[in-house]
Amino acid sequence: MSDVKVVIIGLDGATWDVILPFVDEGKLPTFKKLLKEGSWGILRSTLPPVTVPAWPSFATGKNPAKLGVYNFLIVDNKTGKVRVVRSTDVKSKKIWDYLGFYGKTSIVLNHPVTYPPEKIKGIIVSGMLTPPDARDYTYPSEVAEELGTLGYIIEPNPEVVRTKWDTEEFMSELIRTIKKRTNTVIYLMQNYSWDFFFVLFRATDVVQHKQFQNKEKLLRVYSEIDKSLDAILQTIPENTVLVLMSDHGFCELRRYFNITKWLYEMGYIKIRKKEAHGEGSKIFMKTRITQTSILGILRKLHLDWIRKYIPVVIKSKLPASSVEIDLKESFVYPGILLTGASQYLSINREKVRDETEYEKLRDELILKLSSLKDPKTGESVIEAIYKKEDVYSGPYLHEAPDIIFLLKRGYGLTTFLDLTAPMFEDVNSPFGTHHLNGIVLFWGKGIKKGYGLRQGAEITDIAPTVLHIFGFPIPRDMDGRVLLQVFDDSAETLNRTPKYVDPEYYANLEKKTEEKQLKKTIKKLRLKGKL
DSSP: TTTTTEEEEETTOOOHHHHHHHHHHHHHHHHHHHHHHSSSEEEOOSSOHHHHHHHHHHHHOGGGGTTTTTEEEEEETEEEEEEEEOOOGSSSOOOHHHHHTTOOOOEEEEEEESSOOOSSSSEEEEEEETTTTOOOOSSSSHHHHHHHHTTOOSSSOHHHHOTTSSSHHEEEEEHHHHHHHHHHHHHHHHHSSSSSSEEEHHOOOOOOOHHHOHHHHHHHHHOOOOOOOHHHTTTTTTEEEEEEESEEEEEEEEEOOHHHHHHHTOOOOOOOOOOOSHHHHHHHHHOOHHHHHHHHHHHHHTGGGGGSSSSHHHTSOSOOOOOEEOOOOOEEEEEEEGGGOOOOEOOOOOOOOHHHHHHHHHHHHHHHHHHHHTTTSBOOOOOEEEEEHHOOOOOGGGGGGGGGEEEEEEEEESSSSSTTTTTTEEOOSSEEEEEEEEEEEETTTTTTTTTEEEEEEEGGHHHHHHHHHTTTTTEEEEOOOOGGBOOOOOOOHSSSOEEEEOHHHHHHHHHHHHHHHHHHHHHHHHHOOOO
């Protein structure tokens, strides 16, 4: 399939639980068309099901222990310092790198953890985790100027998302971002040559975090996405395979589990006074006026129900808490310290004497978490719990969180340190939280029509499947498998056996590509008389 093109459209956090009812109501015509004419099913995310490591695992076809990234942030246990993960932290080649070795051109738009943008054969525009004021967010660099004229937006205004999620301005910002991104996709498709195109729409994740239980607001975002899909379908050539996917799913958030309080009362974490940043924050911290202190007063007066009526813009001006976890002195820290949806625990190896003590502590934590019950329902709140070696494998396993768990549907973790809050409490907002099951849909040339992937697929399956569509060999260190079941019986891709090669194959191919490029550069310099 040398002439084939592949387009992957990422809908961050998209779930069939939202899409299918709207399709049945006749409100998403493009989704309906794709479902009728394509092969689709559930796409299982990474553990934990969070944007990072999920999107890097998609791009590489590998589990996080082969990449060295498990979250948005990286913690140094020796110093207790935290930093944002960068593109160079993902220690693997991506789909677009492998394609580039064979001369295929890629355009990658808004993929998370691609800042700073690395050199590829094609164009890359970095996505989530790009610094707000960054100007070096594209490769080649001159593409940034073109995007500027298009009014391109990397992420919705974070201040609006944080402080105005209950207003019309929030919804307008999401719709504006979708429209700008769609216009950029069509511009790049029409003005540059490409074989592989990736774009991520993040608005689906953002609206579901804040308004998952508000059907009208969900429909507004998904309807706009539906229009974008239609515009893209009208732009791509006939020989294109389209993949629609999400990095994880979503579900309603009804009950909070205050894991930091649980760990604190068990003696696993230590706290320290939080440093204030900014004059306003310093005043509030000095007077101990924080979100947690106000909530504590409301709870004592049995008026905590009032908080859902306090405007978000007012709450957002207050610091969350006057204390924070002391990473250096704590035995354990929860993943929510780094990302709200990260359901895992990391053990501070600097605080345990040896492997025996480490395993004892880990077994103790697993036993206590497994037996944890919600006093309101009397039921266990943990769906599943794993040691890191049960779910990860690779050279960076030692950097992985030590215990990974999944809460039962409807439960989420309290995302800031509040030692005055109950261990469990109802959520008084229309929020949603991440779920393991995302979406995947294949459509286009050689794809079965109206076919349901009964067994679903893994997020690591997409990369090897894309390489197979192009007819290129698959590195054996990829964890995913080729999804042969999505191909039509007459398709060449179904009748061709996937070819696997050792990782060294692509390392040698990369070396040859670099040598070839060097020779071209030298030849050009000689022609210009500079050598």
